[in-house]
Amino acid sequence: MxxxxxxxxxxxxxxxxxxxxxxxxxxGLAVANIALGVAALLFILGTFLFxxxxxxxxxxxxxxxAPVMTMIWEVRLLGLLSASVVxxxxxxxxxxxxxxxxxxLGQPFDPANAGxxxxxxxxxxxxxxxxxxxxxxxxxxxxTGADVVGWQPSLAGWISVPVAFxxxxxxxxxxxxxxxxxxxx
Amino acid sequence: MPVRVHLDDLxxxxxxxxxxxxxxxxITLANxxxxxxxxxxxxxxxxxxxxxxxxDCQPGEILTWVEGDPDEEGEA
Numbered sequence: 001m002x003x004x005x006x007x008x009x010x011x012x013x014x015x016x017x018x019x020x021x022x023x024x025x026x027x028g029l030a031v032a033n034i035a036l037g038v039a040a041l042l043f044i045l046g047t048f049l050f051x052x053x054x055x056x057x058x059x060x061x062x063x064x065x066a067p068v069m070t071m072i073w074e075v076r077l078l079g080l081l082s083a084s085v086v087x088x089x090x091x092x093x094x095x096x097x098x099x100x101x102x103x104x105l106g107q108p109f110d111p112a113n114a115g116x117x118x119x120x121x122x123x124x125x126x127x128x129x130x131x132x133x134x135x136x137x138x139x140x141x142x143x144t145g146a147d148v149v150g151w152q153p154s155l156a157g158w159i160s161v162p163v164a165f166x167x168x169x170x171x172x173x174x175x176x177x178x179x180x181x182x183x184x185x
Numbered sequence: 186m187p188v189r190v191h192l193d194d195l196x197x198x199x200x201x202x203x204x205x206x207x208x209x210x211x212i213t214l215a216n217x218x219x220x221x222x223x224x225x226x227x228x229x230x231x232x233x234x235x236x237x238x239x240x241d242c243q244p245g246e247i248l249t250w251v252e253g254d255p256d257e258e259g260e261a
Contacts (some may be wrong), residue, residue, distance in 0.1 A: 071212070072225055183219065183226030183227065184225065184226060184228070184229065185212065185216040185217070185225045185227075185228055185229070
């Protein structure tokens with residue numbers, strides 16, 4: 001097995017540096033993702049602690065006839081969905097960072113990588129399911145007359161799920177071939 | 186492995202060291218060591234060709250098959 005420094009010149013070193021930066025960016029995003037999850041949970045807690053002023057604000061904005069408590073509960077559910085998507089996003093970012101690390105070390109067909117990509121595939125599927133749930137909830141919120149950001153199903157997101165599972169098979173096959181090559185003279 | 190490697194005997198007969206063979210066939214010393222000690226899992230035809238060319242021998246003089254456990258390691 002050859003390392004990145006042995007196999008190439010400047011281009012290879014540049015690529016290695018790029019992969020290292022990508023890996024760092026992914027680890028940074030993973031931390032930011034958890035921070036966003038904590039922020040979403042704090043927001044939900046805030047809607048309980050400051051329910052009265054929140055309800056008063058909604059009444060001023062949408063009128064006394066608006067179903068304020070329904071709106072508040074739907075906002076809490078949206079917050080909960082935002083917090084729950086943190087876990088699958090984390091299961092995408094961390095294995096991807098580990099994958100980048102193995103590429104940087106010159107071992108892209110590390111047997112663990114097939115498992116990492118499978119994890120990413122399941123996480124992407126979970127993200128898509130939560131996205132659909134948030135879409136349904138957004139429509140429910142819109143029905144109460146509240147201002148909401150529009151929602152559309154993500155075709156690219158759904159396509160990425162089978163792509164990840166196919167890539168996992170590719171990595172598994174690559175790992176088998178790599179094992180066969182090891183010890184070949 | 187029931188396939189035995191006789192590289193050591195051939196080198197001895199040709200009065201060659203593994204390092205010299207490595208330089209002449211263009212295969213790393215580490216890889217030739219793996220082959221010599223019977224730890225190789227496979228050998229390329231190109232490697233066999235290069236060794237046979239330098240040692241002036243047939244593949245059958247380098248490799249022989251003996252009855253034994255396929256998981257067993259070691260050289261002849």
